[in-house]
Structure formats: C-alpha cells, structure tokens
Amino acid sequence: MKPELTERQKLLLSLIVHEHTRSAQPVGSKTLVEQFTLPISSATIRNEMTVLTELGYLRQPHTSAGRVPTEEGYRFFVSNLTQQTTLPAPMRNTIAHQFYQAQQDLDGWLRLAASVLATQSQAASIVTAPHTEKVAFKHLELISTRAAQVLMVLVLVGGEIRQQILSLTDNTTQEDLSALAARINERCANCSIEQIISMDFILDPPGTQVIEAVRQQMRLSQQLVTGEIYLDGMTNVLAEPEFADTEQARSALSLLEERGKLDDLLSRTILGNEVGGVQVLIGGEGTWQELRQCSVILTRYGIPDQLTGTVGVLGPMRMPYGRTISTVRFVAGLLSDLVAENLIG
Amino acid sequence: MKPELTERQKLLLSLIVHEHTRSAQPVGSKTLVEQFTLPISSATIRNEMTVLTELGYLRQPHTSAGRVPTEEGYRFFVSNLTQQTTLPAPMRNTIAHQFYQAQQDLDGWLRLAASVLATQSQAASIVTAPHTEKVAFKHLELISTRAAQVLMVLVLVGGEIRQQILSLTDNTTQEDLSALAARINERCANCSIEQIISMDFILDPPGTQVIEAVRQQMRLSQQLVTGEIYLDGMTNVLAEPEFADTEQARSALSLLEERGKLDDLLSRTILGNEVGGVQVLIGGEGTWQELRQCSVILTRYGIPDQLTGTVGVLGPMRMPYGRTISTVRFVAGLLSDLVAENLIG
DNA sequence: TATTAGCACTCTCAAGCCGAGAGTGCTAAT
DNA sequence: ATTAGCACTCTCGGCTTGAGAGTGCTAATA
DSSP, rough: OOOOOOOHHHHHHHHHHHHEEEEEEEEOOOHHHHTTSSOOOOHHHHHHHHHHTTTTTTTTTSSSSOEEEEEHHHHHIEEEEEOOOOHHHHHHHHHHHHHHHHHHHHOHHHHHHHHOOOOOOOOHHEEEEOOOSSSSEEEEEEEEEETTEEEEEEEESSSSSEEEEOOOSSSHHHHHHHHHHHHHHHHHOOOOOHHHHHHHOOOOHHHHHHHHHHHHHHHHHHHHHOOOOOEHHHHHHHHHHHOOOOHHHHHHHHHHHHHHHHHHHHHHHHHHHTTTOOOEEEEGGGGGGGGTTTEEEEEEEEEETTTTEEEEEEEEEEEEHHHHHHHHHHHHHHHHEEEEEEEOO | OOOOOOOOHHHHHHHHHHHHHOOOOOOOOHHHHHHHHHOOOHHHHHHHHHHHTTTEEESSTTTTTBBOOOOHHHIIIIIIIIIOOOOOOHHHHHHHHHHHTTTSSSHHHHHHHHHHHHHHSSSSEEEEOOOOOOBEEEEEEEEEETTTEEEEEETTTOOOOEEEEOSSSSSSOOOHHHHHHHHHHHHHOOOBBHHHHHHHOOHHHHHHHHHHHHHHHHHHHHHOOOOOOOEEOHHHTTTSSGGGHHHHHHHHHHHOOHHHHHHHHHHHHHHOOOTTEEEEGGGGTTTTTGGTEEEEEEEEETTTEEEEEEEEEEEEOOOHHHHHHHHHHHHHHHHHHHHHHOOOO
16 A cells, blocks of 8 residues: 655645646646745755655656646545535625526526536536436326327426327317326326336226326336436536647547436446535546546435435546535535425425 | 629539538649549639639638638538538438437427437537417416425427426415316416416415416516527537637537527527528628637428427538538428427417 | 640648757755 | 755757649640
C-alpha cells in the first residue's frame, strides 16, 4: 500500500489541483510558490513533486513542463482533500427561489434542475425523472378522440404518466369509455404490476384491449431503468480548452446522446451507490473510453426504494470538484423535497 | 439583375457543389475534369469559373486554391439545380417500417423522427410536437395523491397533455374530485380558451381553484409557439471537418440548446412558409450569426391551421441538399399521416 | 469565335531549423 | 531538511524553404 502523505504533500497536491483547474495549464514549482506566496522554496517543492509523481498522483506532460494531476491524483483530492462544503447561502437562496416560483409541475422542475446545474457548473447536466422500481397503478383515463380511436392516459403511483393511442375494434362512446375507466380504476387502485397481470377481468372486448394496453405500458415502465432524461449545457463542455479538439468532445457528448450508453452509465452508478452519497467518476475509471478526459458527478434523489431519480453533471476532468459536488448535492436535495412533498400517492 | 447562366455554367456549378460536399475541399479545374471525365479542358473550366466567381456563386479561399460555393452559390443550386427527388423506395420502406412498428404514442414517434433524421442526414435534427394555435379543452382529470394534493391532468384538443400539481385549500376525496372533473368535462368539452375564460362557473372553492388552473394551463399552452422540442444527432455536426474548431460548433449548437433562440428560429421560419414547402436557410442568411457556417432545412407537418409542428435538420453548409431535403420532406409526410390518423379529436 | 495548350506566377502547406523560455533534476552548501 | 545555483531538456513560436496545386493570361488552333 502507498505510504501516507505528509501534510505538506497534501497541501501541495491540493494547491496544484486548484491552480490547474484555474489555469488549465501544467503548473510548475515556481508558479506555485509565487501564486500562493509559500514559505518554502521552489526547490523544495520540486522535491515533493518528484515524490508525488512517483506515487502516481502527478504527471508531467513532457520533461520540463509543469505537473498535472493524474486521475489518481484527482481521486485522492476528491476523497481526502475536499471537505464537505455546503453552498454559500446566497447561492442556495437564488436556486431555491427559482424552484419555488417555477410552475408547479414535475416536468418544469426537472428542466429547471438541469438548467441550474448546467449554468452553475459550466458543464453538461443530466437529470432523470423519478422512477419506481415497483410499478403500481394509480389512475386510468380513456378519452375518445375519433371513431374508434382512444387516447389512453395512464398515471402510475409516483406521478409517472404514460400515454398511448388505442385503435379499438369497436366504436365506443365516451360514456362507455368513462364507465370502463371507472371500473378499472376501482378495481386496480394502487395495485402492483404483478397483481394486475394476474387479475382476471371479465369485460367486453374493448375492455380487454384496454387492460392489455395497461399491462403492456406497466411492463414497459418496469423495464425502464430510469425515467425521462433531461439534458442541458452540452455546449458548455465544448467551451473547455481540453476539447479544442472536436473528436474528444464528440465522443464524450455522444455518450449523452445515445440513450443506451447513457442508461448504462446511469445504471452502473445507480447500483454502486446509496441515496445521499455523491458518486464521482473520474476519467471513465477504465470502463468508459469516451470519458477519458471527463469526470462525471452523480447522485440520486427522491425517496429511497420508492421513487428515485438521478442528477449529475459531466464536465472536464479539470473541474472545481468541491463546488460542483456541493451544487449537485444541493439540487438533489431540492428535488428530493419536491418529490416528497408532491409526488407520493 | 444577373444574366441567365448557360447550361454549361449550371452544370459546372452543380458539379462543383457535389464535389465539394464530397471532399470538403476547394475544388480546382483539373480535379473537376478528371473526376467527372469532362469533354472540355481545364482551361475552359477556368474561364467559366472566373465568370461564376464574378457573379458571386463561387469564391476562392485564397489565390491559387480551388473554388468553393458561396452562400449564394448554394442558394442557386438549391433553387434551380436540384430537382424534386423522392427518396429511393427501399429507404422509404425502411423508415416507414420503423414508424409502424414503433410504440403507438406521439412521444415515441417524435423521438423516432428525430433519430431517423439525424442518422439519415448525419446532422442535428429538430422535431417539435404538434401544436394548435387555437387551444381547446378536451378532457380534465383530477387525481388525489395525498392529503390536499391533487394531480391535474389536462388533455387539449390535438392530444397535448399538460399536468400540474395542485395544493387545494381543503381536503377533498377522490369521489368528489371525479365528480368535479366530470362536471367540468361536460361543461367544457371542446371549448376554446376564450370560451372557458369567459364562462361563469358556480362551484365550491376547490372547483374554482381547478378552473383557474385549467385556464392558466391553457393560457400557457396558447403562448407557446411550438410544442415540446426533440433534438437528436448534435454530435453528428461535431464530426464535420468545418467544425474542427470547437468555437464554431459551440455557437451553432448553443442555438439548439437555448430554447429562446431556437423558438425564434422556428417561429420566423414558420411564418414565412406554408405547409408542404421545405424551407432552406443557408448560412444564417445574415440574421443568425451563429449559423454562418450552417444550413437549416425546415418544414412543417400536420394539419394546416389546426395542428402543426416543425421538423428539420441543422448541418454544415456543405450538405447533400437533395437527399436531405427529400428526407426531411418524407419524414414530415409520415408525421402528417400519423397526426391525421391518430390525433384529431 | 470558342477552345485549348503552355507557362509564369501566386499562394498554401508541411518540414526543418533556431532561439527563447520554462521547468526540471542534481549537487553542494547551509 | 532546505535551498541556491546551474546545466540540461523540452516545447513553442517564428522563420525559411521547397514542393505542389491552381490560377490567369497569351498565343495558337479549329
């Protein structure tokens, strides 16, 4: 195992990380002592830097350039050198204010959360709608649109709304549809998907068609790892100097655009982590080639084991971790409150 | 006014455009004659090129580089040299097949439309949900979630769904809510927003609260220029060589990300154009700085004056216009059919 | 009169070279 | 243990150069 770092080494590592996130450039011993007016000489710093480099926390892009933190360096920094900070109160208030004066609906909140995260962190943000693992029926509505066409709106416990257009084999009046919906609502209220699948319904043909659609929609919802995904601030990462080469940026952003890959990323991090903890994924951690230059900060929100979603940001590895982690955590907290206050039913 | 081009000049312009979209490089006289085995010499081509350059259709990046089409050149090409092509049948079938086997709901179709456009055109795609100018009430549903919390789901004519969480001042049972919804549904069926605003309702307190929310939601929907926006393929444009410099790409893509700017773009083109026609916006046309290097192809779909949306793509100015325009038109047609068959009510 | 061959000219681009500057590692002194 | 000093290494920007591509012009040709 690696030897414990001395306090001074920790300090230096921390300063290097800060200076590098500020300047986006390799930081040298002299710069360091000047920038922070350290009471030690650059030669001493050089010695310490050699140690940190040998331990794998720093890296030289080439001989006679300054040092740059490695993935491992960032990881050490994040786990040991960054204390739990809360966002400054004025900023908290600004954000909270935006939420409370926003429109009262889930879609608006999530959109806002993505937007706030993107602007605060100057990175790309990811927010998923809250989603239940145990899908349960809440309410069904059947709305006749034209001839035998019916718009079916299914509300699940937790507030997820699923809709589908049904083409019934027989024409049916709105009254009949409403009566049918009422019957199903009564019978199915708060039932889990398993219950509904195993239930026997004695209904006329349109009824069985509807039930089948309900079951199908619930199954689909069940299969979903995550709810709808809200993205914002993708262009922020294009502004970062490390992505002056488009190819890097393209591969990173394509991760967000391809639903499959994104689901993969979200689901793996979902599993590894309890609600409340913030997960920091630095440089793809060997698994995600596309993220070699990036870091992803994710956390869950909502009500554990009942109704949860994910919020997070994707930015360059050179990222103000302290501030960003706090922001993500804070937004997650806000969303948790909103979910708890409004969405359980 | 400009003199009419000779047939040979048109042919050359057309070939230059094609060759340039293929190679992404300035095209020279010699390349041209070799590539297409033309029965005239490179010297003749040079003479013609001089003419086309003087007319403003071509441009030299620098002395002794080949020629590149100007915005005007592309515009001429698109309006005069590109005949209405329909997509090859197998491709049409592939696309249509995807649509018909997709899930039967609007959200899925629009998502798919964006995805298809993005992959077919290798550019960024934009699809907006169909939206009515004359907002009208279709159906209301009130679902009790907890205590005095109510999930209100409002379906508008055309299938747009709006939801909101209401905190009623009094506790109300689900039965009361259902009765209330039923009464409102009966009274408001197919009413326009103006009618509903001017109606007098004699209802108990929760009722007035609900009506107020309904009015508000309808007003909000009314104000919207466009429905929900689906984007896809943004990373496609990053792959184009003209965006090797990130800054260009950033400004173009930020146009898609900022709802305000995007609405602006969509609304201006909506106004200038009847359904059925495809609008081609080349190089921002002086108005959009961000699009200096880009072209946007847009068209409307749906039912004119009733329920319309926009589909289109944003790509580099150097774009296979013929194919892309056909694809956009075809997808718009598909969506129009789907809307007509499923969404009018 | 329209086309073409030929040629001089221009300009970019990649490669190579050079010097300045930044930063290091080592050594010897404190 | 720290530091001053110094030689060494490497990048980066600027400069030059030669090759190559492409043009515009002129004079010859059909």
